[in-house]
Amino acid sequence: MTFTLHDVRSRTYKARDAWWTVFLVDPLAGRLVVTTANRTSITPNQITWGAFVLGLGSAWCFLQAEWPWLVAGAAVYHVSFVLDCMDGKIARLKGTGTILGGWLDYVFDRIRVLACTAALMWGQYRATGQEVYLLLGIAVVFLDMLRYVDALQIAKVRRQMRRTLRHAYEESVSGGAAALPASLLREDLDNDPDEITVRLTHAVDLQQEFRSRFSWYPGMREWLREHRIRTHLVSGIEFQMAVFIIGPLLGAVVPVTIGSAVLLLLFEALIMYKLVLSSRDLNRALASIRSSAEPSASGTPAA
Numbered sequence: 001m002t003f004t005l006h007d008v009r010s011r012t013y014k015a016r017d018a019w020w021t022v023f024l025v026d027p028l029a030g031r032l033v034v035t036t037a038n039r040t041s042i043t044p045n046q047i048t049w050g051a052f053v054l055g056l057g058s059a060w061c062f063l064q065a066e067w068p069w070l071v072a073g074a075a076v077y078h079v080s081f082v083l084d085c086m087d088g089k090i091a092r093l094k095g096t097g098t099i100l101g102g103w104l105d106y107v108f109d110r111i112r113v114l115a116c117t118a119a120l121m122w123g124q125y126r127a128t129g130q131e132v133y134l135l136l137g138i139a140v141v142f143l144d145m146l147r148y149v150d151a152l153q154i155a156k157v158r159r160q161m162r163r164t165l166r167h168a169y170e171e172s173v174s175g176g177a178a179a180l181p182a183s184l185l186r187e188d189l190d191n192d193p194d195e196i197t198v199r200l201t202h203a204v205d206l207q208q209e210f211r212s213r214f215s216w217y218p219g220m221r222e223w224l225r226e227h228r229i230r231t232h233l234v235s236g237i238e239f240q241m242a243v244f245i246i247g248p249l250l251g252a253v254v255p256v257t258i259g260s261a262v263l264l265l266l267f268e269a270l271i272m273y274k275l276v277l278s279s280r281d282l283n284r285a286l287a288s289i290r291s292s293a294e295p296s297a298s299g300t301p302a303a
Helices: 005-012 019-039 044-063 067-094 099-128 132-172 208-213 217-226 236-250 253-293
Strands: 197-199 203-205
Touching (some): 005 067, 099 132, 099 236, 099 253
16 A cells, blocks of 8 residues: 555644644654655654664763754754654554554653753763753753653543533433433544533533633634644643754753743643633533533423
8 A cells, every 4th residue: 555645644643733743843754654654664663763762862962062962962853853753653554553662652752851861961061060950950851751740640630521521411311321422422622632622412611711811812722723733832842842952053051941941831830720720610511510400390300
């Protein structure tokens, strides 16, 4: 079977992705996937290993500390990330993804970040004697861990919110005896990953209060959706690229790392704020569902 670029885009591109990936990775990775899938027998796991080896090569460049080596390290890191995006695309395109492959991809990503952080910050400390680089190294590792742990927990909270709505709605229908058809309650998959919109017999939007407080947000979000960009503009990917690509290229590791760390924490705080408001929307939706199921004076369910 011969794959086309359209196949790659339709089958492997995420509906919403980091802006760095959309603009600076996918245009190259998509074309490389077409060539790799059609002309070679390279497996996704082999690409994962290749990305990991290049990541270690980037760390070695960073360790040399001089600016030309920092530029080389930044370039190699970007190539490593392109390969890191390719392995999942080929797996989805050919249907050859495995549990081991997903585990390798995740673990190697974390090791690459740890190795590049240690090499970059230790190299700069050794070259300048400034202890701020050691503190930045600790901060980068901590924030990378915080972002990925936080992402897992946020996803868990969203799933729990949807389950709670489903359970409440099913209880309101025949006392819970009848299962709610999947077509009446589902996650709106077209939404941004940071959104929580659930469809019952009507849409239940758990971002209603957030939208009402920030009237400009829906317009901005629609523009981002049209360009396949998620609203979480500074996440783990953008943070990594700032630290390991933009900072070294500009010869400004300290200010770029600090600035990207502040932006990452700002967006994480924004997500927490949205979840707090979503919990209020959830409570209102649950109260509405339960009140509609309460018996009227005649003993029949309320309309």
